[in-house]
Amino acid sequence: xEYKKAFDLIVGKVEAELVKxxxxxxxxxxxxENELVALFTSQNLAxxxxxxxxxxxxxxxxxxxxxxxxxxxxxxxxxxxxxDEFAEQKDxxxxxxxxxxxxxxxxxxxxxxxxxxxxxxxxDGTATPKFLAKRFVTYxxxxxxxxxxEEDCYFPFRGATFAKEHIVPKVATYIKRASKPELEKFAxxxxxxxxxxxxxxxxxxxxVILNSLSNEEFESLYEYFDDDLKKASKAARKYKGKNVKPxxxxxxxxxxxxNLKNS
Numbered sequence: 713x714e715y716k717k718a719f720d721l722i723v724g725k726v727e728a729e730l731v732k733x734x735x736x737x738x739x740x741x742x743x744x745e746n747e748l749v750a751l752f753t754s755q756n757l758a759x760x761x762x763x764x765x766x767x768x769x770x771x772x773x774x775x776x777x778x779x780x781x782x783x784x785x786x787x788x789x790x791x792x793x794x795x796d797e798f799a800e801q802k803d804x805x806x807x808x809x810x811x812x813x814x815x816x817x818x819x820x821x822x823x824x825x826x827x828x829x830x831x832x833x834x835x836d837g838t839a840t841p842k843f844l845a846k847r848f849v850t851y852x853x854x855x856x857x858x859x860x861x862e863e864d865c866y867f868p869f870r871g872a873t874f875a876k877e878h879i880v881p882k883v884a885t886y887i888k889r890a891s892k893p894e895l896e897k898f899a900x901x902x903x904x905x906x907x908x909x910x911x912x913x914x915x916x917x918x919x920v921i922l923n924s925l926s927n928e929e930f931e932s933l934y935e936y937f938d939d940d941l942k943k944a945s946k947a948a949r950k951y952k953g954k955n956v957k958p959x960x961x962x963x964x965x966x967x968x969x970x971n972l973k974n975s
Contacts, residue, residue: 715796716748718804719763722770723750725808726761729816733900734847734908735759751782755839755908757823758782759815763794770794772811774823789814816897839908841871841916845879847905851898852882875916880924887929899936906941917941918948 727737735752748763760773773786792807849855858878862869890898906917922930922945
């Protein structure tokens with residue numbers, strides 16, 4: 713199988729796995745004719761699939777994300793020889809399966825957690841409730857139109873209300889029909905978004921979404937949560953069924969608006 717086709721097959725399978733936990737495929741511009749490169753990023757971590765033509769190697773790498781993008785201190789996670797003079801499609805699929813395993817499950821969760829621990833313990837995440845809602849579009853495509861309608865009709869984005877009305881029913885339905893591997897990957901979305909989320913996002917995950925689940929539904933996800941989310945979700949269960957104060961619209965900067973108007 714020609715190396716470019718093999719590379720596309722491998723990247724496609726890795727992308728399908730990473731997008732489930734909030735990663736985005738980025739456009740990569742490279743002047744190096746010796747390499748084929750695919751890049752996937754999240755808030756804290758980046759993955760890269762590279763084919764080195766001279767070495768005939770398929771490589772999976774990871775590095776930490778900064779405010780300016782990947783820090784480029786790449787750590788090699790897996791390396792496979794791929795000589796398309798002899799390799800077949802089944803060889804490309806074996807590499808793809810190994811790379812998918814490398815970016816999913818408990819290994820990837822531990823890797824993401826280690827990266828998170830490098831940051832200051834008192835640092836708040838920056839992912840917003842709207843960002844959280846968009847992460848579920850992969851599982852529930854109909855959310856795309858519902859998010860747009862929310863943006864068109866309300867300002868600011870009513871994160872808690874939107875989650876309660878549009879995400880909660882879908883999550884419960886998905887859990888009931890999902891297999892254990894699917895539940896583990898689904899829980900990975902919660903782990904990643906809780907770790908990256910701001911205060912409002914974390915509250916929506918624990919108090920709104922997870923507290924809406926029955927004990928059976930909650931426990932089916934709980935076993936796949938990382939330590940931080942396990943602790944937070946258990947604490948939040950104490951508030952299950954209790955009234956939560958409604959959201960208040962954020963105040964606009966009146967003085968700034970007045971200055972602009974009078975200028």
